[in-house]
Amino acid sequence: MIDLDDIDRALLRALARDATQSAGTLGRHLGLSQPATWRRMRKLEGAGVLKGRHLRLNAEALGFGVTVFLGVKLATKGRVSLEDFERAVSAIPEVQRVEHVLGLYDYRLRVVARDLPDFERVLRRRIMTLPGVGEVEANVLLSEERRTGPIG
Amino acid sequence: MLDDFDRRVLRHWQSDPSLSPAELAERCASTSGKVARRITRMQETGIIEGICAVIDWAALGYSVEVSLRVTLDKTQPRAFDDFIAAARDVPEVTEIQTFLGRVDVRLNIIARDMPHYQDIYRRRILTLPHIADIEALMQIAQIKAEEALPL
Numbered sequence: 001m002i003d004l005d006d007i008d009r010a011l012l013r014a015l016a017r018d019a020t021q022s023a024g025t026l027g028r029h030l031g032l033s034q035p036a037t038w039r040r041m042r043k044l045e046g047a048g049v050l051k052g053r054h055l056r057l058n059a060e061a062l063g064f065g066v067t068v069f070l071g072v073k074l075a076t077k078g079r080v081s082l083e084d085f086e087r088a089v090s091a092i093p094e095v096q097r098v099e100h101v102l103g104l105y106d107y108r109l110r111v112v113a114r115d116l117p118d119f120e121r122v123l124r125r126r127i128m129t130l131p132g133v134g135e136v137e138a139n140v141l142l143s144e145e146r147r148t149g150p151i152g
Numbered sequence: 153m154l155d156d157f158d159r160r161v162l163r164h165w166q167s168d169p170s171l172s173p174a175e176l177a178e179r180c181a182s183t184s185g186k187v188a189r190r191i192t193r194m195q196e197t198g199i200i201e202g203i204c205a206v207i208d209w210a211a212l213g214y215s216v217e218v219s220l221r222v223t224l225d226k227t228q229p230r231a232f233d234d235f236i237a238a239a240r241d242v243p244e245v246t247e248i249q250t251f252l253g254r255v256d257v258r259l260n261i262i263a264r265d266m267p268h269y270q271d272i273y274r275r276r277i278l279t280l281p282h283i284a285d286i287e288a289l290m291q292i293a294q295i296k297a298e299e300a301l302p303l
Binding site for chain 1: 154165198201203205207211255294301
């Protein structure tokens with residue numbers, strides 16, 4: 001595990017907002033030279049803290065007006081292989097996230113669709129037909145904010 | 153409006169956001185000038201919001217991730233506003249979502265270990281205003297996490 005100082009945290013906050021900034025630009029804001037900033041970025045990458053980039057797209061502008069979070073219970077635990085379920089659910093293009101969880105449900109899914117009829121199609125034809133799927137609870141996303149987390 | 157070429161650019165870029173315009177052009181069998189123009193236009197129209205770095209919280213020692221599903225006391229007219237404003241002050245909250253359904257609000261929480269989680273839960277979460285009920289889903293594994301759009 002890596003120990004961060006205040007400059008590392010400021011660097012992470014800046015990159016989490018915009019990962020395309022150059023070491024020179026970032027360094028100017030942080031009061032560091034370009035090589036010193038670059039070394040810190042390499043250190044954070046090497047420690048696995050920066051694990052990649054994400055292209056943020058406006059889902060609504062691209063015609064995806066509905067996002068639904070699903071809680072899924074498996075109906076026949078022990079008889080259905082978790083791997084089979086996970087492989088099949090991950091292959092559905094509209095399923096953006098799959099998490100294996102402990103609690104009221106077995107899996108937590110994030111699903112996008114064009115509108116509610118499109119979501120109903122995905123739910124009936126793709127989700128409800130998954131191997132071993134049991135009870136499903138749907139909550140339609142109204143608003144969402146991502147926070148910086150404990151590097152503030 | 154987007155055409156098939158725009159969508160092709162987004163598909164390739166989405167699957168590997170570290171690609172340069174030149175590499176992106178190669179995958180799209182086009183020129184970097186054409187790809188760069190399309191990207192600029194999609195940034196201007198707000199379709200592309202940006203590229204952000206993904207932080208691996210586990211590498212920073214946060215090995216526990218919990219999804220808290222909260223039901224609020226809706227007899228309080230300011231329940232949502234008060235709850236969300238107070239939740240923003242908890243540094244370990246990484247996501248706040250509101251829903252139409254059985255769950256009102258979801259908080260994504262990260263913690264270093266179980267004692268740390270218990271401390272956050274007791275001191276910072278249970279003290280948030282207007283909570284009627286909380287259910288916790290503890291994450292065991294992330295199976296798919298790219299949050300890509302099916303373009």
